[in-house]
Amino acid sequence: AQSVTQPDIHITVSEGASLELRCNYSYGATPYLFWYVQSPGQGLQLLLKYFSGDTLVQGIKGFEAEFKRSQSSFNLRKPSVHWSDAAEYFCAYFSSGSARQLTFGSGTQLTVLP
């Protein structure tokens, strides 16, 4: 079955440090992949998306993600984390079936230390 896995439930980094959040997918065809961020008590905001083409995609807030087909991964990165980046991050893929739905990973909670 198609699925998205985020292996890290919780990650803690110091402000200014680099960040990498992992996402692995299980999907036969080339997937449409997304990263969303959810700040406490808020809805979800799209950070970036990958459809095809260049495997390194840039998003908002200084985030980027790299699609690696050989590793079935779509990891999210940021070179220098800010305290405001503390949030929960969700990886998702889009299914172009009748529902045209998103399937989400279980999320990674990011804590940023001062």
Next chain:
Amino acid sequence: DAGITQSPRHKVTETGTPVTLRCHQTENHRYMYWYRQDPGHGLRLIHYSYGVKDTDKGEVSDGYSVSRSKTEDFLLTLESATSSQTSVYFCAIGVAGGGLYNEQFFGPGTRLTVL
């Protein structure tokens, strides 16, 4: 701002009572979705709609029904609420992005507690 509102934003109810959550969009997007968010599960699709009176089930639809009598409103009903339906509920709209793809924008969520 995708123009999505959800009401109520918070609700506490008792087991066995019916509950209806409302999602309203200010545009005329065809696709609308209801997800629930639970710790350790991310967001899971409950029901979706692809037009007025056109709805279908998602992966966690048991105990829920939906209705869409107008393009702008998508209602989620818990016929008889149970404690397992305590969750945060998100509505989303699908904005056509070309081909079969739509980009989803999410509402602010409704926190439902069933005692």
